[in-house]
Amino acid sequence: MVRKDRLKSTFMELLRINSPVRGEAALASYVSSILKDMGLSILVDSANRKTGGDTGNLIANLSGDEGLSPIMLNAHLDTVEPTKNIVLDIEGDIIRTDGNSILGADDKSGIACILEILRVIIENNLPHPPVDVVFTVSEEIGLLGAKNMDYSMIKAKVGYTLDACSPFEVIVGAPYQNSITVEVRGKESHAGCEPSKGINAIKVASNAIAKITTGQIDRETTANIGVIKGGTATNIIPGYVEVKGEVRSYDEKKLERKTREIEGKFEGSCKLFQIEIDGNIFAPTVRYEVEREYNAFKIDKRDELVKRVFDVASSLNMKILTRLGGGGSDANIFNEKGIRTVIMGAGMKNIHTKSEYINLEDMVACVQLLIGVISSWR
Ligand SMILES: [Zn+2]
Numbered sequence: 001m002v003r004k005d006r007l008k009s010t011f012m013e014l015l016r017i018n019s020p021v022r023g024e025a026a027l028a029s030y031v032s033s034i035l036k037d038m039g040l041s042i043l044v045d046s047a048n049r050k051t052g053g054d055t056g057n058l059i060a061n062l063s064g065d066e067g068l069s070p071i072m073l074n075a076h077l078d079t080v081e082p083t084k085n086i087v088l089d090i091e092g093d094i095i096r097t098d099g100n101s102i103l104g105a106d107d108k109s110g111i112a113c114i115l116e117i118l119r120v121i122i123e124n125n126l127p128h129p130p131v132d133v134v135f136t137v138s139e140e141i142g143l144l145g146a147k148n149m150d151y152s153m154i155k156a157k158v159g160y161t162l163d164a165c166s167p168f169e170v171i172v173g174a175p176y177q178n179s180i181t182v183e184v185r186g187k188e189s190h191a192g193c194e195p196s197k198g199i200n201a202i203k204v205a206s207n208a209i210a211k212i213t214t215g216q217i218d219r220e221t222t223a224n225i226g227v228i229k230g231g232t233a234t235n236i237i238p239g240y241v242e243v244k245g246e247v248r249s250y251d252e253k254k255l256e257r258k259t260r261e262i263e264g265k266f267e268g269s270c271k272l273f274q275i276e277i278d279g280n281i282f283a284p285t286v287r288y289e290v291e292r293e294y295n296a297f298k299i300d301k302r303d304e305l306v307k308r309v310f311d312v313a314s315s316l317n318m319k320i321l322t323r324l325g326g327g328g329s330d331a332n333i334f335n336e337k338g339i340r341t342v343i344m345g346a347g348m349k350n351i352h353t354k355s356e357y358i359n360l361e362d363m364v365a366c367v368q369l370l371i372g373v374i375s376s377w378r
Contacts, residue, residue: 001120002367008360010034011095011112015104018084022053024077024137031077031111031135035060038118040133045150051138053078057145058135059153062118068129068377072159072339073117073370074330075110076139080352096357103356109346110162111135113366117374120367126375132156136330139163142293146333157339158305160370161331164345167366170309171343173298173324174332175220175248176255182266183287184208184230186273188239197277198237202230204284205241208269212262214245221249222326223258248326250296263288294328297335305342312372318365344370 019027032042040060047056058077064070080102087098097103114133121128132154136145164171184205189198205228214223223245230241245262249255266286274283299305301322313320325343334341347362 001124001371002116002364004360004364006119007112007116007363007367010115011108011363012088014108014112015086015088018086019077019079019104020081020083021078021138021141022051024053025055027077028055028058028135028137031115032058032060034115035118035133038062038122040118043153045153047137047145047148047150050148051144053137055137057137057149060133061155062122062128062131062133064128064130066130069158070130070132070156071374071377072132072134072154072156072334072341073114074134074136074159074161074334074341075114075163075346076107076136076145076330077111078138078140079104079106079108080140093360094357095360097354099354102352102354103358105346105348105356105358106351107139107163107346107348109348109358109363113162113346113363113370116367117370120371121374126371128374129377130155131374132159134159139330143328143330143333146330151337154339159334159339159341160305160373161329161334161341161343162346162366163329163331164325164343165348165351166345167347167362167369168318168320169323169345170306170320171325172301172306172322173250174294174296174328174343175250175326176252176296177246177248177293177328178255178259179291179293180245180247180259180262181289182243182245184241184243184266184270184284185286186237186239186284187282189237191235191237195237196275198239199273199275199282199284200237201241201284202238204269204273205230205243205266207272208265209243211265211268217258218254220251221247221254221258223247223262246293250298250324252296259290294332295336297332298324299340299342303340305340308373308376309344309369312369312376315372316368318369
């Protein structure tokens with residue numbers, strides 16, 4: 001039923017259309033013309049008013065058995081860069097680039113799989129519920145498309161996000177994430193002429209960072225300091241530095257505790273670096289901003305969404321397992337908005353690097369699993 005040659009050529013067409021964050025319109029219009037030809041109704045929301053992109057989210061509906069509860073299939077249109085002037089290197093079932101750009105299988109493999117799933121269902125007249133196909137924009141910059149989606153356009157209350165690596169794993173959970181921005185203000189001064197009249201903001205920040213435990217904090221929690229920016233010249237004591245980091249956890253209390261702990265280290269460091277100039281006390285200051293990127297979700301392994309995949313896998317003699325994810329995806333936002341969603345893999349490997357590649361066989365497995373799920377949906 002699944003036509004691997006067609007899946008491959010669709011996928012390669014998608015790879016050739018550049019779709020960076022905020023520049024997804026060309027890909028959206030190509031995909032929507034395919035969906036229209038298949039007979040789906042198409043809607044585009046106005047999420048781009050918030051994302052600043054050239055198109056909103058693409059939401060298409062395949063009508064189906066109204067007696068069955070609708071189901072959502074989701075992937076994202078945007079890719080990380082560079083992807084312009086892509087040159088593909090194909091060896092049997094393995095597709096990669098020549099090494100000069102990112103492949104963009106994240107998440108064009110998900111899109112290609114969804115298109116093949118719909119084609120097979122339609123041409124074989126397989127029983128199916130109404131299917132909401134949701135292709136989001138600006139996923140890679142903080143799930144902005146999903147966050148700003150017009151949810152009145154989606155009927156489904158359950159769904160599958162195709163945005164992971166192995167097709168043989170169902171990702172049933174993802175953590176909370178806080179993003180942290182810290183601005184440290186010291187006091188600028190000439191490093192050679194007035195070395196004792198400055199407060200070095202880089203040193204204040206470094207002192208704090210050195211005391212923050214990062215990496216795997218406990219089984220459920222991770223933390224990272226990822227960006228540090230500051231200073232203007234070697235002869236100037238830097239008066240300002242910006243530090244960005246994040247905390248993730250499956251436990252909201254641990255998430256907040258670690259977030260506060262990081263803040264405390266910066267405040268503690270400020271106290272250490274205060275100085276006296278001409279009888280006046282100068283102390284560095286810190287501005288701490290925390291943004292909740294997304295909330296965690298956990299789907300029970302006995303949930304119909306998971307059980308159905310396992311049933312289909314066993315009928316296809318495939319071995320699969322469930323796993324908790326370590327990152328955020330559109331699924332976090334869908335779950336928050338009341339669409340119970342798990343994440344499936346469409347085969348992408350080494351994502352966000354120029355060595356990204358995919359094995360077509362993995363895409364075929366993903367398509368087979370989801371055709372089985374949708375055509376047996378009750
Ligand atoms: Zn992705």
